[in-house]
Amino acid sequence: MGELSLNVGFGLPLGSAVNGVNQSDVINFAIPFGIEVGYRIGGVVFVGGTFTYGPFGSPSTSTLAACGATGNSCHSNDYRVGFTVQWHPLGSRGLDPYIGVGAGYEWLTVDLSGNGMSVSSQYNGWTWLDVPIGVDFRLSKEIRLGPYVDFSMGQYRNASVTLGGVSAFIQQRALHFWLDFGARVVFLGF
16 A cells, blocks of 8 residues: 655754764754655554755854844755654554664765855765654554654764855764654555
């Protein structure tokens, strides 16, 4: 049976973006919007692909002090793609708890512009582990709604800073984490 879920949440950054730079020093938070598409096998196992876009993050003013200066504009975007396998122990009943495991790839971009200045930082790399946990409540036979928590662990493979058209890559890898929580709506049987 086909399954589609849409979610929105709040993401807290943890760990280090690169050695010596905390993830929270690069971005304070993110507002991720996500989609999962796949199949529910036997009513208890979901296998599918995921895409998350966080257009409303907050660059950290502690690292990018210029973000708070008059005439400057800062914004961030976080993209994540991957796959997930979820176990729904009660199947497609009215109460549908689940736990999953997955992996993927992530791109985080932080841009600063204004007062004749343009700086862009980009981090990208593997998400080695993604663990979603939640419970869905039946609204109708085909629609469910519920809260979720998602913990992911990754490592940026590349970090670049572009200032005036010049890029430099940094290879100081470290582990970073995201703790997302929010709500999702699920459409079954499409």
